[in-house]
């Protein structure tokens with residue numbers, strides 16, 4: 134399918150999916166207001182609904198999120214989680230963290246909500262660097278295991294979040310890691326590792342990257358943004374390559390949304406023939 | 408992204424996902440041999456791996472498949488299911504059913520395998536029309552509920568499978584329905600319902616459909632195939648529209664593979680504010 138073809142399929146898919154609940158539309162609007170140039174940080178309405186369904190399908194008791202921003206994906210996951218479950222979500226930016234905390238309190242996902250005996254999962258926001266928060270959290274709670282992890286923070290640290298979780302065996306037996314932006318706007322295919330492969334095969338060089346840009350940017354700014362985005366994509370590509378060759382896990386990189394990887398520990402089940 | 412762009416993303420995604428286990432590659436090869444012109448009926452390696460992971464994530468006890476063909480997706484699901492679970496799979500074509508049965512026996516998913524105490528889920532093949540098999544099965548086992556359903560048989564009956572399951576409340580509380588080919592090669596956007604919408608908005612008419620075709624087809628055959636494929640796509644489109652407006656369910660049509668819808672009963676959880 135051509136560009137128009139894929140855009141049409143995306144539109145069709147959205148039109149035939151349940152629309153996002155009202156409070157999420159409000160939050161999307163509020164993100165645009167507070168962060169005009171980076172409101173596209175939040176996941177899409179469709180991805181939000183998918184996360185809610187996935188939580189209902191898998192019923193995780195303990196969930197970890199890296200990268201809360203204003204709380205969109207956290208609230209989407211919480212809405213599908215069982216009522217006695219908890220979601221830890223990490224955010225470095227203190228302004229976004231405060232806005233998210235306000236939201237969680239207003240909507241009743243905080244401690245008080247729990248004590249008042251309603252049916253929502255609890256969301257606990259850990260402000261500060263994600264890796265530091267993760268270290269503090271796991272030190273405070275020994276034997277903590279995550280049933281689901283959503284990695285959506287700084288791309289350069291993807292590999293560190295992943296390594297910390299795997300090296301410390303923090304994933305429960307049926308636990309899984311979801312990695313957002315695994316295709317990073319398609320720019321992963323233009324990373325140095327991929328260019329190498331292309332050159333080896335004797336194909337044409339890759340076209341220049343074309344990231345989403347702010348309409349008001351000057352040419353110099355555009356160029357800087359393009360370079361920065363490609364750097365992020367290179368981090369994600371390096372991460373993808375390491376996961377794909379990690380013998381401890383199975384991974385499926387779904388070419389959906391901005392690329393969503395699903396990672397689990399390899400199953401111990403042996404298919405012994407009868 | 409252009410066509411090359413999306414194809415490149417797909418290739419990248421495949422290259423950074425766990426490859427299909429050997430026995431699945433063998434089965435794919437065997438499908439091509441037995442059904443040269445319709446070997447693309449089986450799901451892809453990546454979708455197979457995704458189904459296995461999804462079963463591991465959701466641990467269904469009872470699974471239903473409509474459309475077994477030679478058993479690829481059934482074996483993929485079974486490999487992620489718990490050891491005391493059962494997968495019922497329906498197939499109309501008796502030759503495909505026999506080949507699938509042979510495979511399940513050889514690999515130990517049959518009754519005998521179970522009795523020999525190994526760890527595989529059990530696969531039970533129901534030969535004949537899917538709707539008739541479903542009626543017989545649910546009559547024989549009262550209170551049967553499905554934790555997962557995979558619909559991948561004749562497109563004209565999608566709506567009947569769905570209605571039978573929903574109207575008889577056969578989905579467990581955390582159960583879900585997966586619907587394959589929900590975008591039917593992109594042709595759903597050229598269905599009459601979509602043309603109507605396009606015309607209403609005053610846009611250009613849709614381009615003619617361009618289904619995958621056998622290289623050896625004559626022009627007349629090509630034309631017939633195109634018409635037939637569009638008819639299938641129209642069935643799927645009608646199905647998608649009905650599900651999207653069914654107040655009993657939430658649905659996300661994922662624009663991945665050939666389109667994969669995830670459907671659950673609406674949650675009874677009320678988000679009561681504290």
Ligand SMILES: C[S@@+](CC[C@H](N)C(=O)[O-])C[C@H]1O[C@@H](n2cnc3c(N)ncnc32)[C@H](O)[C@@H]1O
Nearest residue numbers: 175176200202205206224225226262263286287
């Ligand atoms: C893509 S946004 C997350 C969007 C959010 N998951 C959603 O869908 O609404 C990434 C977030 O990660 C945060 N972040 C960046 N570096 C971080 C770090 N070292 N630790 C924790 N959060 C970080 C950013 O401040 C930003 O809010």
Ligand SMILES: C[S@@+](CC[C@H](N)C(=O)[O-])C[C@H]1O[C@@H](n2cnc3c(N)ncnc32)[C@H](O)[C@@H]1O
Nearest residue numbers: 449450474476479480498499500536537560561
């Ligand atoms: C797309 S193929 C299924 C592929 C399979 N799920 C896989 O991935 O390996 C569809 C199958 O549905 C079967 N089928 C068609 N009509 C049917 C019906 N009324 N009841 C049951 N199966 C039917 C066809 O014979 C065909 O094998």
